[in-house]
Amino acid sequence: MVTRSIETVAVIGLGKVGELVASLLARAGFEVIGFDAVERPCADFETRLLDVVDGQAIRSGLSDADAVVACLPYHLNIAVAEAAYDAGVHYFDLTEDVPTTERVVELSAVRPESVFVPQCGLAPGFIGIVGASVAATFTTTRSIELKVGALPQNPTGLLGYAFNWSAEGVVNEYLNDCEVLRGGRRQMVPALAEKERVVIGGIELEAALTSGGLGTMCRTYEGHVQRLDYKTLRYPGHFRQMHFLFDELNLRDDRALIGRILLDAKPPVNDDIVYLHVAVEGVKDGQPFRENFVRGYLPMDIDGRRWRAISWTTAASAVGVVELVAEGVLPHTGCVHQEDIRFSDLLATRSGALFAAAS
Incomplete structure (x- = not known):
């Protein structure tokens, strides 16, 4: 059995897509901690309350995680990326916002021992x-x-x-x-x-x-x-x-x-x-x-x-990328761009296989 470089994943934001991201991560064998500003109990993974505008609270929440997936509105993602940088955990997000991604790329350049993978959703992603x-x-x-x-x-x-x-x-x-x-x-x-x-x-x-x-x-x-x-x-x-x-x-x-x-x-x-x-x-x-x-x-x-098409396509792509990093198919340091990822590798993950099943 391949040893994964990521075992515990924090998911911040359990809304339309975040809840499914967390569920697919648990389905793929990760230990998952879901964070949200309101109570969202779930049988598949542990959930905790978190003030997503409190940077110190985010840093504390990441103390138990190897990686974080930010499933928040784009203007909240930089705070999560900077908390991941400080905590030394791997970072993934779903943003389409260009300035947010530029900041994530900057962070990856000065902390090369962690991986930063922005824009893991549907488009970009x-x-x-x-x-x-x-x-x-x-x-x-x-x-x-x-x-x-x-x-x-x-x-x-x-x-x-x-x-x-x-x-x-x-x-x-x-x-x-x-x-x-x-x-x-x-x-x-x-x-x-x-x-x-x-x-x-x-x-x-x-x-x-x-x-x-x-x-x-x-x-x-x-x-x-x-x-x-x-x-x-x-x-x-x-x-x-x-x-x-x-x-x-x-x-x-x-x-x-x-x-x-x-x-x-x-x-x-x-x-x-x-x-x-x-x-x-x-x-x-x-x-x-x-x-x-x-x-x-x-x-x-x-x-x-049953999940909406926009929810499962976004979540399956993001979680498939986490799987690829965890299993060593993708680098676990530096910045990974979506165009660096092979479609065949994504389809070979448990979550990415959903695309093949739907075709």
Whole structure:
């Protein structure tokens, strides 16, 4: 039996995704301590109360752990990363926020004896793992196009959306500038630009640039790939309505208000679907080629409980990465980027195997 470098994992934030992250970790054989600001008793793992804005309380909570997975709104993650740095424990998170990730990378550079693995969710995270793994099969790569949409299966209204993910995070993605590669060089471009039509399984969607979905991929592929971008998938007409909200109603500068309005108007649903669309172009087997990886992931029953598609795809990717670090497949020091992870390795983990089961 392989000795793991990680035995006890703290999960901070037991919300829509965090609870399943903790459950999958326990299912994969880790000892788990779940922390939240409110009581959330669970039969699968120990739970404790924690003030997530109290840095010293976080440091105390990590004293019994080998690693921590932060499942919090993006603006709370830096405090957890810095606590992990001080406590000398391995750090994982689900953030899409670029400044948060930059801080995590800085911490990894000055504490090389721990591993820091930011952006382990769906996008960034799983989408980057798939995209990089497809690109690795090409002799030369011209472009990598990544798209993800977490949507209701049965949309209603002009927005055609439901906030199964953090409304705060979605607004952040819609308003922050996006890093892309154009002509092989990194550029910053406005979010919600470069809209295009996409059809998956006969379902018509639209896609537009949004922030954060590429993680660190632009730096990794700069000078090697001519074009790289990440777009969010929505039902037709969605982005037009968002432009109306942000610009015609002059709400662009009040993100908190926008988040409250949208969450109230489009609350979560159980019948969601997560669309993934990866397209890589280049030279393969001596010929010009375009390879597509397209999936639609539905809600899944795990150990007798049904989980939304956005919850299990995010959690399975994150926990699969923890498994890979613990088992020595990935480094247990320094900073690990999502594009460093092979899709085949992720599928070989107990949690990552959920993707194969759903395909």
